[in-house]
Amino acid sequence: MRYTQLRSFHAVATAGGFNAASDAVHITQPTLTAQVGALEEEYGVDLFIKRGRRRELTDTGRQLLAITSRLFAEEEEAVAFLEQSRELKTGRLSIGAVGPYHVTEMLAAFNRAYPGIELAVKLGNSHDVLADLLDYKSDIAVLAHIDEDDRLLTVPYRRHPVGVFVRTDHPLAKRKNIKIASLEGEPLIIRETGSTTRRAFEQALTKAKIRPRIVMEIGSREAIREAVIRGLGISYVSEAEFVPDPSLRLIPIGDAEIFTYAHVVILQKRETSRIIRAFLEVVRKTKLSNAK
Known part of the structure; x- marks a missing residue:
């Protein structure tokens, strides 16, 4: 109820009188008069004084107008924001x-x-x-x-195959593709537990009964990449995520379907x-x- 009363007060204050406010906001003058009167009575204040046919704000009324001006400007901004959000402009x-x-x-x-x-x-x-x-x-x-x-x-x-990447001086680097059996005994750098690429790769190794020699577990693609570059082992990666490097070679696995999604x-x-x-x-x- 107080919101409606404040709205009525603001309309009268900005229009300069009840008649002008009634025309501006399309609310009958008796309704505006009742709303403003209820506000004044509830708080025991005078918001307007009558001078001839006009209504002028008291000091209390002027201070309240400053507040309602900010209040309804914020409301307009909120509505504009919601409209833009609905239209996905913000x-x-x-x-x-x-x-x-x-x-x-x-x-x-x-x-x-x-x-x-x-x-x-x-x-x-x-x-x-x-x-x-x-x-x-x-x-x-x-x-x-x-x-x-x-x-x-x-x-x-998307779906992408997983390949093995090695240093360019590694014996496997000379091949166009490899068989999964080629990984038997190779020093392998693996991703952390929970990695879906690791899970897919390990499932393929288990299915083929291949046991590589795990030398390191690293939870970062970038760190694994650096470890391979420094000759600490070989690793695997989704072909879509392999970043070409002069010192590395990505090799497809020809006889095993290993994919990331x-x-x-x-x-x-x-x-x-x-x-x-x-x-x-x-x-x-x-x-x-x-x-x-």
């Missing part, structure tokens, strides 16, 4: 991802479509990225593997969010465009 989208390759592709496409949306990205392992999504700390998750979960909606995005994941409860729906639509269009 807003913020938080995305968690297990790697930069696919998510940057998605972000570039989304930014072209909705340049007013602020984008925030946090990279981490699968466990942490999924936890952030479930805790509402992020809006979108880009994951390599996702288990069946009724809370989640998953959109498949990219899935875009959201909470089922948030499927109706306009900004999330817009992101998924951009993802689908980007996927189709790249498939051509």
Whole structure:
């Protein structure tokens, strides 16, 4: 009720009288008079004094007008913000991802479509990225593997083969592709527990009954890359995420199907969010465009 009374006071104060305010806001004069009177009576103050046919503000009224002017200006700003958010002219989208390759592709496409949306990205392992999504700390998750979960909606995005990379002076570097048996006894640098690339690679090794010699476990793609460059061993990577280097060679595995996947994941409860729906639509269009 007080909001309506303050609105009525503000209309009369800015219009200079009840008749003018009635015409401006399309509320009857008796209603405006009753609203302002109720405000004055509740707080025991005088907000207007009558001078002829005009109403002038008292000192209390002038101070209140300064406050209501700020109040309703903020309200107008809030409404304008919500209108822009509805039209996706402004807003913020938080995305968690297990790697930069696919998510940057998605972000570039989304930014072209909705340049007013602020984008925030946090990279981490699968466990942490999924936890952030479930805790509402992020809006979108880009994951390599996702288990069946009724809370989640998953959109498949990409599939890429996993290859082995070695130093250019390694004996395997001379081959166009290798058989998985070639990895028997090789010094292997592996990703951390929880890495979906590691899981896919180890499953293929187990299936082929190959036992490489694990020399190091590192939780960073960049650190693994440096370790291989320095001759500490060989490693594996999704071919899409391999960064060419004069001292390294990526070699496909010819007789084993090892793949990594990219899935875009959201909470089922948030499927109706306009900004999330817009992101998924951009993802689908980007996927189709790249498939051509």
